[in-house]
Amino acid sequence: MTRGDLQTAFDVLVIGGGNAGLSAAIVAAEGGRRVCILEGAPRFYRGGNSRHTRNLRGMHDAPTPVLTDAYPEEEYYQDLLRVTKGKTTEKLARIAIRGSQDSVPWLEARGVRFQKALSGTLHLGRTNAFYLGGGKALVNALYRHAERLGVVVHYEAPVESVHLDGDTCRGVTVRFAGSLATLGARDFTAQSVVFAAGGFQANIPWLKESWGAAADNFIIRGTPYNRGAVLKQLLDQGVAQVADPQACHAVAIDGRAPQYDGGIATRVDCVSLGVVVNERAERFYDEGEDFWPKRYAIWGRLVAAQPNQIGHVLIDHKAIGLFMPTIFPPERADSIEALAGKIGLDPQRLTKTVADYNAAVRDGRFDHTELDDCHTEGLAPPKTHWARRLDTPPYYAYTLKPGITFTYLGVAIDECARVLMADGRPSANMFAAGEIMAGNVLGEGYLAGIGMTIGGVFGRIAGEGAAAHAANAA
Amino acid sequence: MLQTLLNSESAAEADRILTICNACRYCEGHCAVFPAMTQRLAFTPADLGYFANLCHNCGSCYHHCQYADPHEFDVNVPRSMADLRLDTYEAAAWPRFLGRSFQNNGVWTALLTVVALVVFQLAAAAFIDPAVLFGNHGGNFYAVLSHNVMVTVFGAVSLFVLAAIVIGMLRFWRLIGAPPVKEIGLRDVAQAVHDAMTLKYMGGGADLGCTYPEEAPSKLRRLFHHLTFYGFLLCFAATSVGTLYHYGFGWVAPYGYFSLPKILGIVGGIGLVAGPLGLIYLKRRVAAPVNTEATRKLDAGLLVLLLLTGLSGLALTALRGTDLLGFFLMLHLGLVMGLFLAMPYGKFIHGFYRIQALVGYALEQRRGTRVIGAAAAPPQRQAAE
Numbered sequence: 001m002t003r004g005d006l007q008t009a010f011d012v013l014v015i016g017g018g019n020a021g022l023s024a025a026i027v028a029a030e031g032g033r034r035v036c037i038l039e040g041a042p043r044f045y046r047g048g049n050s051r052h053t054r055n056l057r058g059m060h061d062a063p064t065p066v067l068t069d070a071y072p073e074e075e076y077y078q079d080l081l082r083v084t085k086g087k088t089t090e091k092l093a094r095i096a097i098r099g100s101q102d103s104v105p106w107l108e109a110r111g112v113r114f115q116k117a118l119s120g121t122l123h124l125g126r127t128n129a130f131y132l133g134g135g136k137a138l139v140n141a142l143y144r145h146a147e148r149l150g151v152v153v154h155y156e157a158p159v160e161s162v163h164l165d166g167d168t169c170r171g172v173t174v175r176f177a178g179s180l181a182t183l184g185a186r187d188f189t190a191q192s193v194v195f196a197a198g199g200f201q202a203n204i205p206w207l208k209e210s211w212g213a214a215a216d217n218f219i220i221r222g223t224p225y226n227r228g229a230v231l232k233q234l235l236d237q238g239v240a241q242v243a244d245p246q247a248c249h250a251v252a253i254d255g256r257a258p259q260y261d262g263g264i265a266t267r268v269d270c271v272s273l274g275v276v277v278n279e280r281a282e283r284f285y286d287e288g289e290d291f292w293p294k295r296y297a298i299w300g301r302l303v304a305a306q307p308n309q310i311g312h313v314l315i316d317h318k319a320i321g322l323f324m325p326t327i328f329p330p331e332r333a334d335s336i337e338a339l340a341g342k343i344g345l346d347p348q349r350l351t352k353t354v355a356d357y358n359a360a361v362r363d364g365r366f367d368h369t370e371l372d373d374c375h376t377e378g379l380a381p382p383k384t385h386w387a388r389r390l391d392t393p394p395y396y397a398y399t400l401k402p403g404i405t406f407t408y409l410g411v412a413i414d415e416c417a418r419v420l421m422a423d424g425r426p427s428a429n430m431f432a433a434g435e436i437m438a439g440n441v442l443g444e445g446y447l448a449g450i451g452m453t454i455g456g457v458f459g460r461i462a463g464e465g466a467a468a469h470a471a472n473a474a
Numbered sequence: 475m476l477q478t479l480l481n482s483e484s485a486a487e488a489d490r491i492l493t494i495c496n497a498c499r500y501c502e503g504h505c506a507v508f509p510a511m512t513q514r515l516a517f518t519p520a521d522l523g524y525f526a527n528l529c530h531n532c533g534s535c536y537h538h539c540q541y542a543d544p545h546e547f548d549v550n551v552p553r554s555m556a557d558l559r560l561d562t563y564e565a566a567a568w569p570r571f572l573g574r575s576f577q578n579n580g581v582w583t584a585l586l587t588v589v590a591l592v593v594f595q596l597a598a599a600a601f602i603d604p605a606v607l608f609g610n611h612g613g614n615f616y617a618v619l620s621h622n623v624m625v626t627v628f629g630a631v632s633l634f635v636l637a638a639i640v641i642g643m644l645r646f647w648r649l650i651g652a653p654p655v656k657e658i659g660l661r662d663v664a665q666a667v668h669d670a671m672t673l674k675y676m677g678g679g680a681d682l683g684c685t686y687p688e689e690a691p692s693k694l695r696r697l698f699h700h701l702t703f704y705g706f707l708l709c710f711a712a713t714s715v716g717t718l719y720h721y722g723f724g725w726v727a728p729y730g731y732f733s734l735p736k737i738l739g740i741v742g743g744i745g746l747v748a749g750p751l752g753l754i755y756l757k758r759r760v761a762a763p764v765n766t767e768a769t770r771k772l773d774a775g776l777l778v779l780l781l782l783t784g785l786s787g788l789a790l791t792a793l794r795g796t797d798l799l800g801f802f803l804m805l806h807l808g809l810v811m812g813l814f815l816a817m818p819y820g821k822f823i824h825g826f827y828r829i830q831a832l833v834g835y836a837l838e839q840r841r842g843t844r845v846i847g848a849a850a851a852p853p854q855r856q857a858a859e
Contacts, residue, residue: 044544051540054500111691113680115503132679133538134500140537144690263540265497265547325515327497 006186007152010036011470012463013190015159015172015230018050019135019452020434021196022142023459024466026110028194029149031467036188037151040158040197041225042178045261046139048198049222049406049435049451052263053135055128056456057449058100066104066114066129073097076127079447083297087243087443095415096441096450099457104129106460111141124293128449135452156180158225159197162233167427169193191470192429194462195419196455199407199435200228201248202260207404210245217309219253221403224260231410231436239427240412240420243439249446250300252311253403256328268398270323271299272386273368274315275357276400278306281340281349283357287313288375288385297446304402311400312343314354317392322368330396339395358389406451408439417462429469431462477565479519479649484558488522491554494547501535505675506835507551508535513844520651521847523562527650527824527831529555530675532684532695533764543763552764560768563823566649568641575819577768583775583820587782587812594808598800607800613728615790618800621720624807631814638818639826646827651849652834662840666832670825673699687759698752702780703825705745709787712739728794740791746784750777776821783809 012028014021017039029035039046059076060067076097080088104114113132124130131138147153156178163170171189176182200206202224207215220226235241257266272292276299277283285302289295303311314336333339336354340347357379364373366388374387411419411432418426434455441454479485492511495501502508506528514521531552541547560576567573575582598607602618611617616624647655669675676696678684683693716735719725729735754777757770765773786806793802816822834846 044542111682113682115679130503132503133534134498134540136500136540137534137538140689258546261540261545263498264500265494265541267497321515324499325493325496327494 006183007036008186008188010034010152010188010190011474012036012192012194012466013038013172013188014194014196014463014466016040016048016195016197016434016436017046017143017153018048018196018198018434018455019053019138019142020436020455020459020462021194022047022050022139022146023456024194024196024431024433024463025146025151026142026149027460027463028467028470029146029151031464031471033467033470035146035149035151036190037146037153038157038159038172038174038188039153039155040177041155041223043155045223045225046143046155047136048226049135050139050455051136052222052261053131053138053452054264055124055130055449056100056103056452057127057447058103058129058453059097060101064104064129066116067126069126071127076100080441080450083445083447084441084443085445087445089440091415092413093441095461096454096457099460100453102460103453103456107138107142107456110145112138113141124448154180159230159233160185162193162230162237163187164234164237167421167425167430169427169430191473192431192466194459194466195230195234195411195430195432195436196434196459196462197230197436198226198228199248199438200231200409201226201404201407203227206232207407211304214304214309217401218250218304219255219257219262219266219401219403220260221251221253221257221262221266221405222260226406226435228407234411234419234430238422239430240422240424242410242412242437243408243443245407245409247408247439247442247444248300249297249405249408249442249451250304250402251296251405252299252303252400254326254328255310255399255401257401257403262403265327266403267296267324268313268326268400269296270315270319270398271295271313273319273322274313275354275383275390276311276313277345277350277353278312279308279310279345281345281353283353283381284311286381286384288383288387290371290385293448297448299400300402300404303400309402312345313398313400314339314390315396316390317394317396318388320396326398330398332394332396334393334395336390336395339397343397343399354390357383357387358391361387361389406435406438408442408444410435410437410439413437413440413458415461416465417458418465429466429473431466433458433462477570479523479558479561479565482519482558482561482565484554484561485519485522488526488554488558489517489519491549491551492517492522492525494541494549495535495551498541500540501538501551503679504534504538505530505532505679506669506832507555510835510838510846513838513842514847518651518847520649520849521844522558523565524650524652524831524834524846526555526558526562527646527827528675528835529559530673530684530828531556531765531769532676532678532686533760533762534678534685534691536762536764537685537689550763553766556765556769559824560766560772562646562649562827566642566646566827567819568638568645572638572819576772578771579768579820580771580775583779583812583816586816586819587779587809590812590815591805591808594804594811598804602800607804608797609800610795610797611799613794613799615794615799615803616727618803619807621726628811628814631811635814635817639823642818642823643826643830646830648849650831650834651847652830653837653845653849657845658833658837659840662833662836665836666829669832669836670829687756688761694752695756698749698756700749701745702749702753702777705742705747705749705784706780708738708742709746709784710742712736712742736791739787743784743788743791746780747788750781750784753777754781772821775816779809779813779816779820783813 360379
């Protein structure tokens with residue numbers, strides 16, 4: 001590419017090339033508009049968090065080839081209400097839920113394939129449709145489809161500034177990076193703009209504004225490119241904000257995970273099979289509160305609240321084989337005391353914590369596939385299911401750290417995915433989709449696969465709206 | 475020389491990579507490698523050798539991997555499997571010293587073929603009257619080289635090749651720590667043969683084909699592989715039918731263009747030309763690092779040999795009524811001889827080990843638990859205990 005042949009005027013600009021941005025771009029291009037995707041990452045890392053995803057949560061009233069049984073709207077909505085503790089916008093949540101009925105066929109028609117049946121441990125075959133090959137396969141298929149439709153894609157094209165004129169976006173300035181850095185800064189203009197640039201989870205200084213120094217110990221599960229520059233530009237220029245700056249999807253992951261982009265493989269799925277202690281060798285939460293797939297998303301926050309943002313999950317030999325293999329081997333010792341030494345805890349305190357726990361365990365019939373009756377009595381905090389004594393060496397320990405998936409702070413939108421200004425009026429030509437607006441639906445907590453549902457549904461709505469506006473304006 | 479996979483560097487790298495895969499599992503729908511992997515918490519070299527021979531090098535798991543290079547995890551399952559597959563070929567080969575040929579296979583295959591060609595031409599020059607060799611025999615190649623000589627020479631070589639393949643298969647079965655053969659059910663064999671004959675695992679797990687030669691799914695590789703394999707099978711059938719005609723019915727060659735041996739041979743020969751040409755074309759377009767220099771040469775050796783065999787066979791058929799019959803007969807027989815001799819020591823062997831691995835896979839899926847690898851050393855990782 002040379003300076004001369006870089007086209008910068010389009011009908012629709014899409015900022016961010018993940019699931020949401022690609023969905024918007026494809027819909028707009030299918031509507032006959034000239035579309036350009038500006039993706040901040042290099043090609044390999046394209047797609048933001050979408051490349052680390054695996055499934056979408058889909059409403060359906062009857063079994064489909066990729067989803068078993070039924071998952072009706074009301075059950076879906078109640079699940080959402082429970083995890084968000086009511087911090088959602090019902091109107092928008094129901095749009096996402098109803099729209100998810102079309103997601104699988106829409107994606108299949110554009111080259112994405114789904115797994116027929118699911119093995120693995122999440123048991124989500126009823127509620128979640130799994131992409132064959134995972135999120136990167138989805139991202140690849142959608143880019144191929146977009147390119148076939150003539151969508152122009154620029155990689156290493158992070159948006160540096162967004163040009164607002166009241167409630168209208170006149171264009172953006174891109175500062176080309178990496179291998180395209182010689183292109184320098186370029187202004188792109190369009191009739192409508194779709195913002196799908198994700199959250200700000202990779203921006204540690206921004207995280208520190210709400211989390212304080214604790215954020216220095218956070219691991220970012222996705223790419224280092226989600227720094228929230230576009231979000232900040234919008235919020236600084238009078239766009240209405242949704243969700244708490246601290247709100248995010250955070251899980252407890254292996255403390256040895258890389259700082260960025262460790263993705264799914266760094267998961268540690270044995271919390272419900274053991275006990276979790278902090279650096280003071282104290283337990284701090286009920287490890288057996290509910291099934292792991294329903295609880296994994298609270299443990300990031302729980303660990304983040306501990307000293308130095310560290311937790312240690314301890315299991316004994318009985319747990320081996322009952323959870324997903326881990327990317328790194330655990331620490332191992334033949335006594336709790338020796339294990340304490342290996343993970344840097346006070347041996348006496350850890351021995352006492354485990355002894356207290358063991359003494360409180362009431363025998364039951366252990367069954368990891370149901371909410372069994374193995375629990376503790378007279379222990380604070382209790383372990384309400386799957387409580388078995390740690391008494392069979394060798395003992396194992398994984399060190400946990402908070403792994404941030406994505407932040408919820410975002411821009412407010414209306415039912416047409418139009419960005420709302422601070423005074424509550426919709427913008428004339430700005431739309432938003434994906435994690436940059438997921439906070440409208442997810443004020444707190446997480447429901448597995450709903451991020452991709454929100455991105456896909458509002459991506460399609462945004463693409464339609466942006467195309468219609470551009471057609472009218474032209 | 476490798477006799478087990480315990481000291482294989484490729485196995486160590488495969489262990490590193492598949493440990494990451496087993497914590498991720500996003501690729502479980504692509505092929506048999508991943509469901510086999512998820513039946514294990516950790517891997518022995520035998521397990522890994524088994525996975526390596528389940529892998530069809532379709533590339534889907536590489537192109538869909540969030541951890542591929544430039545990611546620091548540098549996950550590349552197809553390349554790692556290709557590398558290790560070569561080690562399994564080497565370790566299983568009989569006689570052992572010929573296992574070395576897998577490391578620089580292109581050269582060895584070419585050398586072997588040239589030797590076979592030269593031997594045939596020299597033998598023809600030494601033992602056949604030039605007037606006969608360059609005469610017009612109305613298409614009757616037995617006038618050039620008698621049926622008995624052909625049967626004796628190729629029969630002896632076939633017996634050796636068969637022995638080498640069978641012993642190789644027995645060694646391979648031990649190498650991957652497979653259970654006693656009596657544990658296999660007929661349905662496991664039927665499943666494996668079906669999956670191999672349909673190239674199920676060159677499908678990427680869905681209807682679009684695998685990501686070969688590039689990131690976009692394509693069915694071309696499976697098509698060309700089918701042309702190659704079934705072309706070979708038809709040529710083999712042509713020879714078999716000819717043998718049956720000769721000994722069973724006393725119908726002696728040459729046969730007419732519309733006779734069964736000819737039709738089988740011509741259709742098969744076309745497949746043997748079109749298939750390898752297509753595969754060579756695709757192979758040259760592979761830009762992703764899903765295989766290694768050594769495996770590329772291994773593949774190329776067989777493809778070129780099959781192509782030349784097909785071409786020379788078709789040329790022989792077309793020119794058999796001319797004075798060139800003798801020359802093309804000797805050329806074709808030399809190439810067929812090279813192909814035969816290279817079978818246990820080149821890419822050709824992959825079909826046998828592939829079916830064995832698929833039999834093991836069918837058995838494991840039926841039982842729902844790890845079976846293959848169990849007869850070998852236990853996994854090294856602590857968490858697996």
